[in-house]
Amino acid sequence: MSAELTLDATDRALIRALAEDAQASAGALGRRFGLSQPACWRRIQRLRAAGLFRGARLDLDLARLGFGVTVFLGIKLATKGRVSLEDFERAVSAIPEVQIVEHVLGAFDYRLRVAARDLPDFERVLRRRIMTLPGVGNVEANVMLSEERRPGPL
Structure with a gap:
């Protein structure tokens, strides 16, 4: 993480929410945390640009896919x-x-x-x-x- 990036409580809440559901929309997250959709989107982009997110992944149910x-x-x-x-x-x-x-x-x-x-x-x-x-x-x-x-x- 970059030394100049400072995370506030809203940033941390966004990170937790995206860790639970990486496909959550900026609009839904903004409503959840009292931000407008553009403000939430900008925060997410700032966190992504800082390298905090390594990507989004599917959480596969291996047993249902035949890997028991x-x-x-x-x-x-x-x-x-x-x-x-x-x-x-x-x-x-x-x-x-x-x-x-x-x-x-x-x-x-x-x-x-x-x-x-x-x-x-x-x-x-x-x-x-x-x-x-x-x-x-x-x-x-x-x-x-x-x-x-x-x-x-x-």
Whole structure:
């Protein structure tokens, strides 16, 4: 965030509202927060220009789309010298079932969120795609049983 950008209570309220519904109109948000549509639109554009929004996304219901299993993988790279982190990140990001790639500090080098149709489908993705990536060493899998809270406004 830019040093010269100062957020007031209305800016913070707009950010929370847009985090809940990125498609909310400036008119509806303006009515909600006591602003005219143009004033609200200008605030949103100022926040966007400052780089506070990285984009809008659909919140997909993976189970309804046929992806009934979510697995979190911890990946420890075997040889960091022979394969660059960028090479691994580029290769793992090209796997469609891998939803999130996080470079982390701790027992693992990376944490992945993988969506699969079922456990045999996950096994196929793990064996044929993830385990064949350059530099993969140890892998630890945790199957998600339920998700109680989705990422949202701070």
